[in-house]
Amino acid sequence: xxxxxxxxxxxxxxxxxxxxxxxxxxxxxxxxxxxxxxxxxxxxxxxxxxxxxxxxxxxxxxxxxxxxxxxxxxxxxxxxxxxxxxxxxxxxxxxxxxxxxxxxxxx
Numbered sequence: 001x002x003x004x005x006x007x008x009x010x011x012x013x014x015x016x017x018x019x020x021x022x023x024x025x026x027x028x029x030x031x032x033x034x035x036x037x038x039x040x041x042x043x044x045x046x047x048x049x050x051x052x053x054x055x056x057x058x059x060x061x062x063x064x065x066x067x068x069x070x071x072x073x074x075x076x077x078x079x080x081x082x083x084x085x086x087x088x089x090x091x092x093x094x095x096x097x098x099x100x101x102x103x104x105x106x107x
Contacts, residue, residue, distance in 0.1 A: 019045065020043035020044060020048075020049070020050070021043060021044055021045065021102075022043050023041055023042070023043060023044055023105070024040060024041075024042065025040065025041040025044075025068070025105065026038070026039075026040055027039050027040070027041055027051075027065060027066045027067065028065070028066050029051070029053060029057070029063045029064065029065045029066075030063060030064045030065075030072065031057065031061060031062075031063055032062065036066070037053055037054050037055045037057075038053070038054040039051045039052065039053045039054065039065065040052045041065075044101070045098075046089070046092050046093045046094075046095060046098045047088055047089060047092045047093075048078070048086065048087055048088040048089055049065070049075070049086070049087060049089075050084065050085070050086045050087075051065070051084070051085055051087070052083055052084055053083050053084075053085060054083070055083070056080070056082070057080055057085050058077065058080060059077055059078070059079055059080045060076065060077060061076070061077045061080075062074065062075070062076055062077075062090075063075050063076075063077060063087065067093075067101055068100075068104030068105055069097075069100050069101060069103070069104040070097065070101070073089055073093065074089070074090045075088060075089050075090060076088055076090055
């Protein structure tokens, strides 16, 4: 991500629709036509998440991510920096379904 892109990303983070919950969730992501890639979600909200991935994922990529108690959820990568990504769910996760993620985690 170029320095202008990083600056824009930091500005956009400040305008998020919802605060993120800090988590450490081992999961996997999948790019279209590819096998699942290991990932760790670091923070999450109904609208998106930040994760570390075992592979470099391009900005704007459409991915699927496995969440506890859910099938694969679709997301768009909003930013990518090394092996970290920030993505927005498409569509956002329903409030009740979001609560169930934490029940599955035992929180």
